Amino acid sequence: MKRRSDKLKKVVTLAATEEREFGAATGRSQQLLSEQQDRLGELNAFRQSYAERDVGEVSAMQLKDYHSFLSRLDTAVKTQQQIVNDCEQNLEVQRQRWTVKRQKRESLERVLEKSREREAVFQERLQQKLMDDLVRPRDPHKD
Numbered sequence: 001m002k003r004r005s006d007k008l009k010k011v012v013t014l015a016a017t018e019e020r021e022f023g024a025a026t027g028r029s030q031q032l033l034s035e036q037q038d039r040l041g042e043l044n045a046f047r048q049s050y051a052e053r054d055v056g057e058v059s060a061m062q063l064k065d066y067h068s069f070l071s072r073l074d075t076a077v078k079t080q081q082q083i084v085n086d087c088e089q090n091l092e093v094q095r096q097r098w099t100v101k102r103q104k105r106e107s108l109e110r111v112l113e114k115s116r117e118r119e120a121v122f123q124e125r126l127q128q129k130l131m132d133d134l135v136r137p138r139d140p141h142k143d
Helices: 004-051 060-135
Strands: none
Touching (some): 004 060
């Protein structure tokens, strides 16, 4: 007969696998966030560098093009900032999910340990009873 702890061990193993998968997803979300933050930094640096450029004597058309490009850079920075914000939110959701899975696994491990302890106590008592039965002389009048 299968012991309860053997069945629980399978459940704990499954929970640990789920936790690892959610941990990996959290790691991927963290990596994506870092990449998007790097892109935002690069865009901001490029925008800053371009804005500090000395335009000197230029035609009205060139000045208009310069300001138009700065405006497009501003739009790109805002768009990238929104991407970073979305990645931060996604990372937080992934962390919460991973935390729930970790807590579930830890809880199941505690249940498994308690089950093993109960089984050990039961086995110990059973062994003691068997030993007592072997040592105790049989009363022929009771049979």
